[in-house]
Amino acid sequence: MPIPIPIRWVITLILVFAIIVLSVIPGHAQSGDSKFVWLVAVTPTYIQKLMHFLIYAAMAWLWTWTLEGVVPRWASLAIAFVLAVGLGAALEWYQTRVPGRFGTLLDILLNAAGAVAGLIVAVLLL
Numbered sequence: 001m002p003i004p005i006p007i008r009w010v011i012t013l014i015l016v017f018a019i020i021v022l023s024v025i026p027g028h029a030q031s032g033d034s035k036f037v038w039l040v041a042v043t044p045t046y047i048q049k050l051m052h053f054l055i056y057a058a059m060a061w062l063w064t065w066t067l068e069g070v071v072p073r074w075a076s077l078a079i080a081f082v083l084a085v086g087l088g089a090a091l092e093w094y095q096t097r098v099p100g101r102f103g104t105l106l107d108i109l110l111n112a113a114g115a116v117a118g119l120i121v122a123v124l125l126l
Contacts (some may be wrong), residue, residue: 009097015059016087023091025042041100052088052107053114060118061082068126077119084115 003011022040026033029041043051063080071079088111092103 005070011060012066015062019059019087020091023095024098025079049110052110056084056088056111056114057118057121060115061122062121064122065108065126077122081115083117086111088112
């Protein structure tokens with residue numbers, strides 16, 4: 001039984017919300033910060049870079065899945081790519097204003113590469 005479109009929207013928007021929250025957490029934890037902030041702050045760089053790729057792949061796949069049956073396939077792929085890369089670039093720009101965070105071109109490229117990988121998976125599986 002296929003998952004209804006409204007449920008797909010909820011799942012996709014939960015991931016988008018999580019990405020936004022993770023992206024605006026300060027890079028340096030301070031006394032009194034939550035354990036979650038401390039966990040994000042001490043995550044090794046190579047794991048952060050891998051997560052950029054994987055999370056944006058998941059987001060692009062979810063957008064394609066969510067838009068399936070609502071718009072033509074080519075449009076769902078294009079919209080998913082624009083949404084994923086656009087959000088990634090916007091958050092990288094915003095991170096230049098978050099203490100201890102740095103918006104980088106490498107992260108934008110990792111986000112875009114992840115989005116492309118997610119779209120390839122979507123084409124193969126959906």
